[in-house]
Amino acid sequence: GRVLLHQEALPSLPVPPLQQTLDRYLQALQPIISEEEWNHTQELVNEFRRPGGVGERLQKGLERRAKKTENWLSDWWLKTAYLEYRLPVVVHSSPGVVLPKQDFLDRQGQLRFAAKLIEGVLDFKTMIDNETLPVEYMGGKPLCMNQYYQILSSCRIPGPKRDSIVNYAKGKKQSRHITVVHNFQFFELDVYNSDGSPLTTDQLFIQLEKIWNTSLQTNKEPIGILTTNHRNSWAKAYNNLLKDKTNKESVRAIEKSIFTVCLDAPMPRVSEDIYKSRVAAQMLHGGGSRWNSGNRWFDKTLQFIIAEDGSCGLVYEHAPSEGPPIVTLLDHIVEYTKKPELIRSPMIPLPMPKKLRFNITPEIKTDIEKAKQNLNIMVQDLDVKVMVFHQFGKNFPKSEKISPDAFIQQALQLAYYRMYGHACATYESASLRMFRLGRTDTIRSTSVDSLKFVQAMDKPDKSVRISKKRNLLRRATQAHREYADMAIRGNAIDRHLLGLKLQAIEDLVSIPELFMDTAYAVAMHFNLSTSQVPAKTDCVMCFGPVVPDGYGVCYNPMAEHINFAISAFNSCAETNAARMAHYLEKALLDMRMLLQSTPKSKL
Template identity: 25%
Template sequence: MFMLIKNGFRKIMVSPGGVILTQQLPRSTMAWYDTPECQYIQMSKVPTLHFQASLPRLPIPKLEDTCQRYLNAQKPLLNDEELKHTSSCISRFLANEGQSLQKQLLQNNAENPHTSYITEPWFDMYLRDRKPLPINYNPFLVFVPESDLKYDAQLVKATNLVVSSLRFLKSLKNNILEPEVFHMKPEKSDTQLFRNVTRLIPPRFSWYGAYLFKAFPLDMSQYKNLFNTTRIPEIGKDRIFHEPSAKHLLVLRKGHFYTFDVLDANDCIRSPKEIAASLKAILEDDRPPNKHPVGVLTTSERDEWAQTRSHLIETGNQEILKKIDSAIFAMILDDEVIGTDYNKLIRTYLHTDGTNRWFDKSFSLIVSKDGYGGINFEHSWGDGVAVLRYFQDVKSDISEKPRFHPNEVDELSKESTNIERLQFSIDAKSESIINQQKAKYQGWINRLCVDHIIYEEFGKEQCKKLRVSPDAVMQLAFQLALYTLEGRLVPTYESCSTAAYKHGRTETIRPCTLETKAICAAITQKQIELSKSELKRMILECSNAHNVLTKEAVMGQGFDRHLFALKRYAEKSDSVKPAIFQDPAYDALNYNILSTSTLSSPVVMAGGFGPVVPDGYGIGYMIQDKRLGVVVTSYEGVRNASKYVQTLEHAFKNIHDVLHA
């Protein structure tokens, strides 16, 4: 062990025997920031990717099982005649084309043991979609405010978010970030014994060692694209750009772009005061908002943006775009004061007016004038599991170990800064396109309806006492609210992670079931008089059915991804499209009127996304110990988020009332 003493520009290390070793330090690390404890958010004994080599592969379900699960999902949505037709299509598929497509899928999967069968087609699906990224794809999360409000000052909050993010990055790069593990019994596996044992097991066997502790390591292949990554628009299909050597941060304010290095030549994080001084200089830059905010172009349809980007490159902006694309991440400094307007908070982090955003970045940290902090992230490179892990670790770090403090703001005048302002060359054509896109995007967001509900009457704790799944309760409420409004059930999507498998992405849970249909009808149709005990029994049956679907999805035994992959193989062949995919019921099921997803965590204040179809609802929800939270989006003139939220509150009350009978 060595004792570290800081002395001006020198690091003096004193060994136990009294030998003094000195090393010249770069100016950026002289203050305090040259110790591992300062450079890394975690220093795990178990390497970050220790379990990656031995993760089980995502299973390909049996064709018969997939067909039966698909039929079950259609039953609550189709009338007798439609169901008979769909059942016939399924039978023909199972007896004919399905067998050859399944054989192709199995063979291709066997030839690519390094990945999962869904990875390539899922990336391809995302990158080929031409719809704009904001609202359609990019979700958002907002941090719970700090307990000491002085740490929510914009400069202080932004600095600490940057520093903690870099600490996370360095731990990830150096393979010492704690591996992501799902602990079935944390008291047995989330322990030093677990870490000491599993780190000694060779990586190709390590997963099995974790399994003996009832712990399940999760895939971490997506994490590398958290940083230094941007989705580049190209005609027909976008691409993911990743430049791990870049050391600079991208900062946006008032539609202007700035960069400065946050890592030095040795990849050491620069001191918090240096980072804060640069951010402070940007905040004090009193130039007016950018007349030509290029960031709004990232709200465009992807082919249109690809063409405009090519023109920007032709007019001398290639190096600027390269700086933006390679930046570690984007820090957005907004001049907006949100106050206590929760819906304004949602709009700020979901879409805003696009002039101070770059939606193509893997993620952007956004800090408002009054100190709200959150993230908007591009979805093609990865899923919520990776983002939530980063989000939670950074929140814990800025709350428990903030590296920059409010009383240090006045000392920043002594710090030097080295900021580069990126000045785009804008010709008449680019100016016209920017102005058109600003107006187009404004018209789009004006049609978006946003609302929310925070239901304080019960949460996860009460649900568990009543032996009902909290997630099943939420999903039932979503169905009941829509059934109350429209007297019918609709195709519903619930996202479920398959990160327990190598290169797993997501699977779909179909929470609209026959059990759901029965309880919705029983509660809303007053002519059917059932006792509360009978209704409670029906809710419990609904919960049990939902639990089965959830377990199947988590285990890679859903049907959506399997059919999606088989359909891709069918499209590549010259043969006639199988009847199952010609059936209108297939397209209808995948036209998700209710699209739902949760990233529940005590550190998440709000989270959500836009509708995935023009006449649908986007529903982001949180399940906490004592309350339930939901963010709902829709488009005006088709469906109404505010009306849905009001009905959802009654649905919660109805379910709560029945469960307590």
């Protein structure tokens, strides 16, 4: 079909030139390691790049791989970044999205909104199925649309050393149902009529009411809690769970479903100022075993969450997709839920949604209890702060002819430097969707230019003139912009270095010293893991830090305000999400003042 033709016309991901990557690697290290360490790394780089040396051999291997595969990176990346990653997907991998709060007057309001949302997702699914989804462009170039075809009817399956993904979006076995969870109980809800048309909001509402009424008593074991565990433990529990025929059928029904809808109990009441932060935590982990965490199946790619109190959003399993396709889907749904209902459907009696049953053996009960304990420790440890920065949005940097993303990234650099007195390795995801099956590479936001800017920023005016600081800021944002452009064109360094390392492992040669160097470990230890996920909807995505002493920062720059979600771990004494939010706010304001201040005339 059209999609295939579109995909085949896309270029393949290039393998960047070796010397270019090594030069840029040394540049990227400059602001984050000492001169002595840098000199040592330079020697290792020179050894690695010797003509006829190990670097050239691995580079040739990569180039051969690129000729043989659709995308030399995508399989490797899926395995190393996701499927072989053993920490729980909750907090450590799956992002959440906080949607604007809904005003439900009662339970009916909640169920009606859920019905409308389901109809909106099915409307989007029709575009995917008919291949009428508009192709997206970036800088005039068409983008790979493959991720849209991976997010519905898919699920992650735990394995002892490596997980896998199943997808039921195509072919004879195509899914016709979604799963709905309420009170920790799962239901299979068929969302298509016998003639193939999707159920209407009215029909869905009636079905959701049946589910609600059937699941009122909560003496059920929260089976979904198992999906929050460490992947190896969950893989063991999964095999154990599937020994029983009834359990196996229920698990398969969840895995095959198009997506999951979680009808949550209300969150604990909190004051207005921390409400959004609490919702973000709720989207990421469900609040713990006493609250809504059992009302999930975290391996499911898409889970929409709608609570009685109007808080809503989603959590998604990260392996099949990045944030932007998910947000495009969300924008579509949010618009859809605002539409008036045009047709009242004739009421054909619909079959009762099927309750998925589980037989809980003492062994499974023990697995659930262990998962609860581990999850509650994780929930206690995660610190999330949602900050709505109201003073300006993306229109201000644009008016100064500065990329809003580069501006925000420099503010993060300034905030971090003021808090810790040094720069750190910073990850910002760059989309490689200009290429077939492209995922991401890393924009390294810490540069020689960003360090010069943040160091000059707080020096008294007498030692560094305002005009000089302003120039340093502009140069730093420009450097960021250049790195970002380079990254989306397939010329950044991180995935290339990873490819060289994986090529060495595949060739069964010893891992080059370059990758055993402490500087490489420092470069890969991202104290700031960041992502810009712009949306039309006034929402914000959130995710956990990627290192124990780091921050996860996601932002959605709107025209006149910016939504930030900042996460950190309470177990680390050095990090604090609220403190980071405070410093970030100050950095943004100081940078605006710097650009707007007029130099005093010389008397």
